Amino acid sequence: MTTSNYATERETTEGRVFTVTGGDWDQVVSGTDPINDERIVVNMGPQHPSTHGVLRLILELEGETVREARSVVGYLHTGIEKNLEYRNWVQGSTFVTRMDYLAPLFNETAYALAVEKLLGITDEVTERANTIRVLMMELNRVSSHLVWLATTGMELGAISIMLYGFREREHILDIFETITGLRMNHAYVRPGGLAQDVPDDAIVKIRNFLKMMPKKLKEYEDLLSGQPIWTERTKGVAVLDVTGCLALGVTGPVLRSAGLAWDLRKTMPYCGYETYEFDVPTHPDGDVWGRYQVRLAEIRESLKLVEQALDRLKPGPVMVADRKIAWPAQLAIGVDGMGNSLEHVAKIMGQSMESLIHHFKLVTEGFRVPPGQVYVGIESPRGELGVHAVSDGGTRPYRVHYREPSFVNLQALPAMAEGGLIADVIAGGASLDPVMGGCDR
Structure with a gap:
């Protein structure tokens, strides 16, 4: 053999x-x-x-x-969860963002919410920080669904949609770069708030994107929804009903495409989602076609959420007031790229010994988190993304484990594939939208 x-x-x-x-x-x-x-x-x-x-x-x-x-699974194992035990709580943001690399801002937000819950400062996170978190996550949801649409279309033979999906995603990555300095793996959402504020030119880019994107969605539907090959490859293919989803722990668009309107933004809201107006799209058939319809509808709902977040974006701080927790950096964009502002460097290096000590201690050692354990779940583009964080009272996590929807949803693939054609394995697997970086974290 x-x-x-x-x-x-x-x-x-x-x-x-x-x-x-x-x-x-x-x-x-x-x-x-x-x-x-x-x-x-x-x-x-x-x-x-x-x-x-x-x-x-x-x-x-x-x-x-x-x-x-x-x-x-297991071919892409990175040991991120284990690595978190050897870094302080703030440094953990840099690790978790690299798990599901198509939804980094969700990884960061779930982690930050868990650490804030352990610290007991959930209610102290500022309104502006929560609004920007919602804004960034919904833009990230759109970009993630666009990658799903592009890659699934390519795998089923609709090559043109690959170009269109990545073309529009590029606008969102440009927005992310303007705000965070990076296109991916941002480490932007930190325990206590955000790394830095949103600049004014990013707001302009987001509003331009909101004007452009609905027309592009119509183009996608014109290209795919009436195409006979697309409908043959998706309708009635890889069916998984509500009972099967619940038995296997499947969440996200796959569950909603089977008819159950379960969305943690509605059922267990966080970051102020309960104050936003949006719908939870569902579909009754539980097949690849239903998952396609749900994700397109979710993009439209995310655009509505982004617009609402922009309208309520009031001036204010983006980090908690407690200086023992707040990230000490004062970032700015200068001639040499992004780094600490010159005013902040001048203060800690020549004007305030206390500021220098605080900066050095928080960067090197971090803050202490009271002993305890929490679980926090949020709605990522692939389903429930949960963080189980355990603290022993030190400056580093004792244990952090992610309930990753790509890993959980993959166990539904045999139920969807067995008894079908080998070509439908591709369609069914793609409709789960697994990201192996999250699965093999």
Whole structure:
């Protein structure tokens, strides 16, 4: 038997082959009789595209029909959760933003909310900081859904939508760069507030984007919704009803496409979402077509939320007043890029010994968090993103674990794929919108 260099399989002297799934590859293969049963076992992935990154699927096929499907994860393991135990609480933002790299601002916000809950300062976070968090998360939701639309279209043969989706996403990344200094992995949302305020030119860019985006959505629908190949590849494909979703812990657009309007922004609001006007889109069919419809509708709702956030953006601080917690940097954009403002450097280096001590201590050691544990869940583009944070009273997390929707939702893939065609595995897997950076954190 030959094995792929990509896989972690190895053959022993007894002829048995062990895999990352627990040493049962030989049992999987021996369970098929290629002469009489005409069944074969194949690897799909890990590769781009189709399996959305380093996801490996083991498929048992009878002709083109999938009889059994197994998901194998872990190829992109980064150890982010473990690394958090060796950095202070503020530095954790720089790590968690890199998990689900298509929704970094959600990773950061969930982490910040958990730390703030441990500190007991949830109500002290300023109104402007919460408004900007909502603004940034909803822009990030739009950009994430655009990547889903672009990549899913490409995988199902609609190549043009790949260009359109990434074209509009580029406008959002430009906005993020203007605000945070980075296109991705921002570390912008910090415990207690934000790294810095939103500049005026970013507001102009956001309003221009709000004017442009509804027309682009209409173009997407004109391109896809009436296209017979698109409807054939999506309608009635990879069906998962509400009962199946709840049994497997599936959340987000996949659950809502099965008809259940479960959205943590409504059911367990945070960051002031209860004060915004927006709907929770649903679809009754629970198939790939329904997930497509729900995500397009969610983009429209996110645009409404962004506009509301802009209208209520009042002047004020973006960090809590407690200087023992507040991030000490006073960032500004200068001739050498982004860094501490010259006024702040002059103060801590030549005018105030207390400011210098505070700056040095908070940057190197961080603040102490009272002992305890909390769980905070927010609604990411892929579903419930939860943070279980544990503190032992020190300056570093004792343990941080993420309930990551990409990881949880992937266990629904066998239920969606088995009994269908091998081509529908691609459509069903794409409709889950898994991001392996979050899955293998």
